[in-house]
Amino acid sequence: MSGSTRDIFGGAPVAQPALSGSYGAPPPGYRLPAGTRLGAVRLQVSHLERSLAWYQEILGMELLDASGDVRSLGVRGANEPLVVLEYRPGTRPVHPGSRLGLYHVAILLPDRPALGRFVQHLAQRGVRAGASDHLVSEALYLHDPDGLGIEVYRDRPRSAWQRIGTELMxxxxxxxxAGVVEAAADEPWQGMPSGTVIGHVHLHVGNLARAAVFYSDALGFDRMVWRYPGALFLGAGGYHHHLGVNSWAQGAPAPHADDARLLEWRLVVDEPARALESVRAAGFEMNGALALDPWGTAVRLSATSNG
Known part of the structure; x- marks a missing residue:
């Protein structure tokens, strides 16, 4: 599987600026509003203190709240968490790609210098990470102690994004x-900076067409990128993607209750009842404010990040 610019768009794609409203394929009915964003993700882990240490020491998150077997982490001084870790006895780590559900949780830093400081921090800690340029963003990839995928990235300005026809590049x-590290200007990493948010979630699904029906036709995301091999990227308000889905683990089972896994991700949206009604009307499974995709991954529709 290759996702290079040449492989996706050909040797010399004729690109145009991705001006607002010039790209993306909206759903046929309900459409998520432009202000849609992601809230905290909830992860089930096998060893609470080990995971807590990793998210603090490697990612630079602060402990915001602790209650029983639940730990909420985020940016220092923030009112809303980025990640909520939940320990359940008997939970076991997973091998990446062995289950449907979470591929990675993506943490969006506010700028390129912050990403450069994070690159230097990983090097100093001896942590190896994958890295890619996605044209709209620059990203690093890691796995937490349970094998759950984590992306840390920065966005390029929207003025630099391009499209081919109506598809975002x-x-x-x-x-x-070298350029990313240079942007850090030798400043040290001091933890997740103010302005850091959950930028997107990326999921392994059993069937891309079925995922598009759930996440676009029912939930209301625009389709942004559809020629990437084995993947579909969806967003609201012109964002390159709040959600990625891929078929790269097709044939794998859904996560077991005892697997380390994504318990739920939160979609913060004006009038969540409208989004929930759209999913319900399409015949998909619901559990209160939770909408369940065809493989059991839960998305919580909410008017707030942690309510």
Missing amino acids: MATDPFDA
């Missing part, structure tokens, strides 16, 4: 490590 090109 995204790819997996080589990462400019």
